[in-house]
Amino acid sequence: MRHEQMEVWQRSKQLSVEVYRELKGLRDFGFKDQITRSALSIPSNIAEGFERFTEKEKFRFVSIAKGSCGEFATQAIIGIEVGYIPEPIGQRWRQEAMLLSRMLGSLLNSLSHSPHK
Template sequence: MKYEDLDVWKRSYRLAVEIYKEFESCRDFSFKAQITRSALSVPSNIAVGWERYTEQEKHRFLSIAKGSIGELKTQTLIAIEIDYLTTDVGKMIATEAEEISKMLGALMKNLHIKR
């Protein structure tokens, strides 16, 4: 299976695109750079991990993606508080981030890793 076929990659890809669109006109370049980097990191690390040969390597990069989605959710909540995102848009993004995090956790759990 290609990483592009994974639902978690598709959803994180769409979320990253949405983040870029939402922050396109943001003048706080530091915040904009940080939130877009964390959003971009999720589908990118899923892709990197899925292209690796061993289950351990896949797990490692999925774990990085899971950390990045947590970072994105945190930054989204802050963006709501400082009025960079409306509450409705911010909650939609935060909810999607939670769902993606759960999907990553399930995918990591299903990898067959020798412990």
């Protein structure tokens, strides 16, 4: 299966697009860079993992994507608290990140039981 066909990649790509659009005008470039990079890291690492040759490499990059979900969810909470992200948007992003994390956890579980590992 190609990564573009996977729901977890499609949803994480859409989340990244939303983050870039919402924060386009944010002047705190340090925060903006960090949160957009963590959001972008999720679909990017899924894609990179699925382009690798071994199941071990695929597992590693999907695991990095899962870690980026936690990083992004934390940054969304901080963004709400400092007033950069409207609470309804930030909470929706955080919930989506946690859903993506669960989806990636399931994918990692299936990869760890793959006979090709």
